[in-house]
Amino acid sequence: xxxxxxxxxxxxxxxxxxxxxxxxxxxxxxxxxxxxxxxxxxxxxxxxxxxxxxxxxxxxxxxxxxxxxxxxxxxxxxxxxxxxxxxxxxxxxxxxxxxxxxxxxxxxxxxxxxxxxxxxxxxxxxxxxxxxxxxxxxxxxxxxxxxxxxxxxxxxxxxxxxxxxxxxxxxxxxxx
Numbered sequence: 001x002x003x004x005x006x007x008x009x010x011x012x013x014x015x016x017x018x019x020x021x022x023x024x025x026x027x028x029x030x031x032x033x034x035x036x037x038x039x040x041x042x043x044x045x046x047x048x049x050x051x052x053x054x055x056x057x058x059x060x061x062x063x064x065x066x067x068x069x070x071x072x073x074x075x076x077x078x079x080x081x082x083x084x085x086x087x088x089x090x091x092x093x094x095x096x097x098x099x100x101x102x103x104x105x106x107x108x109x110x111x112x113x114x115x116x117x118x119x120x121x122x123x124x125x126x127x128x129x130x131x132x133x134x135x136x137x138x139x140x141x142x143x144x145x146x147x148x149x150x151x152x153x154x155x156x157x158x159x160x161x162x163x164x165x166x167x168x169x170x171x172x173x174x175x176x
Contacts (some may be wrong), residue, residue, distance in 0.1 A: 006032055147173060 009032055022165070 144173060
């Protein structure tokens with residue numbers, strides 16, 4: 001730092017001499033003795049320089065720590081965003097799976113419903129055909145014939161005219 005001052009002092013001296021002597025004097029070399037600084041001032045100056053250096057180091061450490069923390073934050077945010085993206089993809093996959101299962105269930109339900117409707121239609125058709133067959137088969141003459149056959153197996157009947165239940169039934173079925 002002292003050597004920087006020498007050039008400045010030399011320029012100022014040359015300006016002053018050229019102004020006074022109008023370039024009559026040329027300075028070849030200028031010797032400026034180093035000043036003697038009292039010990040207590042030098043000690044204070046050194047302490048100030050040490051403190052200043054410590055402040056610079058502390059400031060630089062703070063900047064370094066801040067940069068490290070910002071880097072960690074950026075990494076954490078990037079990791080969180082990656083995890084969020086993975087989670088969104090996983091959720092979408094689950095939704096698609098559930099929708100697929102729902103569609104399969106709907107199709108299976110429709111198939112089952114159609115099968116049950118088909119079985120019900122078959123049963124209904126069967127009952128209708130049996131009813132038609134019974135109407136054709138159970139004529140009045142057929143019923144009388146079967147009644148006569150079943151009554152012929154019994155050898156004894158006890159009834160008293162048309163007033164009894166069995167007599168009234170015979171009268172209605174057989175007619176006169």
